[in-house]
Amino acid sequence: MSLSLNEYTRYGRQLIVSEFGLDSQLRLKSSRVLVVGAGGLGCPALQYLVGAGIGTIGIVDPDTVDVSNLHRQILHSTETVGMLKCESAKQQLQKINPLVEIVTYPTALSTDNSFDIFEQYDLVLDCTDTPATRYLINDTAVLLGLTVVSGSGLKTEGQLSILNFDNVGPCYRCFYPTPPPPSSVTACSDGGVLGPVIGLVGVMMSLEAIKIISGYYHTEGAEFQPFLSMYNGYNPLQSLRTFKMRGRSAKCRVCNPATREITKHVVQNELDYAVWCGKMEYNVLSADERIPVERFAELKEPFVVDVRAKEQFSIVHLPNSVNIPLNALRRLETLEVPKSTPVYVICRFGNDSQLAVKHLKKIGYENTVDVIGGLNQWSQKIDPLFPVY
Ligand SMILES: Nc1ncnc2c1ncn2[C@@H]1O[C@H](COP(=O)(O)OP(=O)(O)OP(=O)(O)O)[C@@H](O)[C@H]1O
Numbered sequence: 093m094s095l096s097l098n099e100y101t102r103y104g105r106q107l108i109v110s111e112f113g114l115d116s117q118l119r120l121k122s123s124r125v126l127v128v129g130a131g132g133l134g135c136p137a138l139q140y141l142v143g144a145g146i147g148t149i150g151i152v153d154p155d156t157v158d159v160s161n162l163h164r165q166i167l168h169s170t171e172t173v174g175m176l177k178c179e180s181a182k183q184q185l186q187k188i189n190p191l192v193e194i195v196t197y198p199t200a201l202s203t204d205n206s207f208d209i210f211e212q213y214d215l216v217l218d219c220t221d222t223p224a225t226r227y228l229i230n231d232t233a234v235l236l237g238l239t240v241v242s243g244s245g246l247k248t249e250g251q252l253s254i255l256n257f258d259n260v261g262p263c264y265r266c267f268y269p270t271p272p273p274p275s276s277v278t279a280c281s282d283g284g285v286l287g288p289v290i291g292l293v294g295v296m297m298s299l300e301a302i303k304i305i306s307g308y309y310h311t312e313g314a315e316f317q318p319f320l321s322m323y324n325g326y327n328p329l330q331s332l333r334t335f336k337m338r339g340r341s342a343k344c345r346v347c348n349p350a351t352r353e354i355t356k357h358v359v360q361n362e363l364d365y366a367v368w369c370g371k372m373e374y375n376v377l378s379a380d381e382r383i384p385v386e387r388f389a390e391l392k393e394p395f396v397v398d399v400r401a402k403e404q405f406s407i408v409h410l411p412n413s414v415n416i417p418l419n420a421l422r423r424l425e426t427l428e429v430p431k432s433t434p435v436y437v438i439c440r441f442g443n444d445s446q447l448a449v450k451h452l453k454k455i456g457y458e459n460t461v462d463v464i465g466g467l468n469q470w471s472q473k474i475d476p477l478f479p480v481y
């Protein structure tokens with residue numbers, strides 16, 4: 093394989109970097125990279141990978157562009173709102189570099205398609221935002237021997253690591269054998285994220301991909317060591333701390349052949365990642381401990397506790413509601429109202445409110461119920477002008 097005159101010109105500025113050079117460029121050209129998620133991480137990662145001259149890039153994303161994505165999802169634009177993210181990204185990427193072949197998969201990565209898609213690539217970037225997909229990507233990649241560059245970001249902080257490096261490095265399950273409880277996981281639509289923070293992580297992911305493909309980690313003195321980088325953009329000096337991580341777990345259920353329980357067959361036939369990770373709405377209360385939003389709307393001056401974070405509460409809330417974020421509420425021994433007061437708990441989607449009801453009952457507020465479906469249902473059924481945060 094060689095480069096055309098056009099390619100020498102296009103990639104000239106990186107070709108003359110002594111750490112990189114022609115050999116690395118040729119490796120990029122012959123490589124196939126899969127990016128799962130064309131959102132906050134995927135957009136900047138894709139932009140740099142396409143700019144750098146990866147031969148073929150696959151993009152998996154079932155979602156369409158929303159105007160609230162545009163502060164960070166830099167390949168999309170006001171004109172492409174409503175378009176599939178895959179297609180919006182491809183359109184912009186081909187303008188940046190028409191020499192790269194871009195394959196789109198406008199579908200959610202699932203146990204039905206993950207092996208068929210991954211098999212066609214050399215490296216995977218996990219640019220998604222849910223634990224279920226993170227585990228699915230990990231398991232599929234490990235079972236196919238693929239390295240995964242993994243990133244995440246929330247609020248003002250980001251994280252980066254490389255999983256299953258060269259099929260010998262530790263995988264996600266080596267560190268997190270089971271998913272965290274659903275109530276402790278905040279999606280970026282719940283917790284928010286600053287565009288440049290997630291953008292930086294996406295850019296770092298593309299750099300790691302370039303280093304892996306070009307063989308950097310096989311050069312003398314640069315041997316790969318498992319690591320986790322943590323970036324914090326909101327302290328006076330900004331900080332990037334990188335921790336060395338241990339190697340593979342001797343008990344890992346997927347990457348250690350001796351203790352492997354998760355096989356391709358298990359992934360495809362026995363695992364329901366979404367349910368296992370608790371992504372589904374959960375019901376921890378019985379029906380008589382909950383109230384539909386229509387009935388709640390008819391109450392006269394109810395005592396309402398809103399358990400969302402204070403940032404969300406300060407943007408919009410129901411009149412007469414008081415804000416006690418779930419974590420703070422769980423530490424309370426009493427509220428400032430008598431124990432006999434009927435208490436109505438509300439949150440964004442009706443998950444956290446159930447956990448709050450459990451606690452309030454435990455501390456003696458027997459007449460506590462939660463509003464089913466939370467403010468999202470309020471907005472859908474009662475007040476369409478109420479924005480959901
Ligand atoms: N299983 C999956 N397969 C493919 N893409 C996925 C999957 N799960 C999530 N994604 C995509 O990963 C991207 C993650 O982007 P990001 O974290 O910036 O959030 P978002 O979902 O676009 O927006 P918000 O969280 O604000 O609603 C999204 O475009 C989402 O559709």
Ligand SMILES: [Zn+2]
Pocket residue numbers: 262263264265266267340341344345346347348
């Ligand atoms: Zn493992």
